[in-house]
Amino acid sequence: MPELPEVETVRRTLEPKILKRRILDTEVHYPRLLQNCTESELVSYLQSRRFVKLDRRGKYLIAVLDSGSRLVLHLRMTGRLTALPSGLPLEKHTSLQIHMDGDLELRLVDQRKFATLHLLHESGYGAIKGLATMGVEPLDSGFTPEYLKAQLEGRTASVKSVILDQRRIGGLGNIYADESLYRAGIFPGKPGGSLTFDEIQRLHTSIRAVIREGIRFRGTTFRDYVDGDGKSGGFQERLQVYGKEGETCRGCGRPIARIKLAGRSSYYCAYCQV
DNA sequence: CTTGGTTCCTGCGTGC
DNA sequence: TGCACGCAGGAACCAA
Incomplete structure (x- = not known):
């Protein structure tokens, strides 16, 4: 699941x-x-x-x-965008090929076919709602504890669903949300508005x-993601809770639990996260 | 405004 | 072993 x-x-490998x-x-x-x-218009x-x-903006790639x-691309869950020598065997679920000179082929492979592509001629992002309403990103200077506090204030929904809301924080997804909440020691199902300022500060620090x-x-x-060179990432080695139901919590030795929140799996330690 | 449910899609894990 | 079924998930959309 490609997140920020x-x-x-x-972006860095392809550009x-x-x-x-x-x-x-x-x-x-x-x-x-x-x-x-249409296809012919794009071609x-x-x-x-x-x-x-x-x-890049949040989870969107923007090719100028x-x-x-x-060209504005969102990889959703299983999209893989690579730039490799042309003529490699066509993989199943290949959605798009852009052949370029210098023996290079930009290719999108997307098993679940949820990826989206927009061609924008005008300035601004009005045509793409998710981009037009995108919130502050975790590494932006505007992402402060006060900003996070304002996003959580008054919310009865779980803190996890609030931080996954792209209009509030741009780029965070299920994996990094769970890891952030674990590091901050906060139970993902806790109502957003019930966090103390100390908890908000910890969450702010851990998200960044x-x-x-x-x-x-x-x-x-975790499953499908590769970079623009077709190489796997390395952060899966550092995950502490995501996908680790039943495994031992590094903090307390108790088993990692899993619950459903806002339709998504949430992994957490019931002892370390309150 | 907020919130939760549904939908898109395919492969995989589960249970009989 | 084979098959049907439910589930996974980002975000748009809809209903309340």
Whole structure:
């Protein structure tokens, strides 16, 4: 599940490979990937264009073209975006291929087919609701304990569902949310509005630390994720609770538990997180 | 406004 | 061994 650290790692690995190359041809194998244009529109628009920049906002990748228009991609759960030598065998669930000069192929493989692609010609993100309403990111200067407090204040929903809300915090997903709450010693099901300022400060610190470490270790490969070179991440070695139901808590030796919150699995230690 | 349920999709784990 | 079934999950959308 690509979250902020994974998408940032993809961005960093892809950008130097794809910039300045000319697009030779585009093949769309899963047309429903395209949210606001047709297959033929995309193919003809990209013909002979070049990418001049690869940006990220939350979990969105934004590829800026030399025309100024942008391709906006969201990998959702199983999307893999790689830039590898052209002509490698076509994998099952390949949604998109962009053939570029210099023997390079930008490829999207997406087993569950939830990934989305927008082609934006106008400025701004109005056409993409999730981008237009994206909240402050954990590593932005605006992400302060006070900001987090304001997001949690008055919420009866669980703290976990509040921090997963992309309109409040951009880029956090299930894995890093669970790891952050574990490090902060906070039970994920606790109502958001019930956190003390001390707990909010701890959560703020742990979210930033977990996201920074996630990037430093090049993301978490729990199942599908690979970076732009097709390589797995390293943060899965550092996970303390996510996916570890029944395993021993490093803090107290008791078993890690799992509950459902807002429709998602939440892993936590019932003793260390209150 | 908030909150929770449903939907999209495919592969995998479970149980008979 | 084989098959049906439920589940996993990010975010848009809908209903209350």
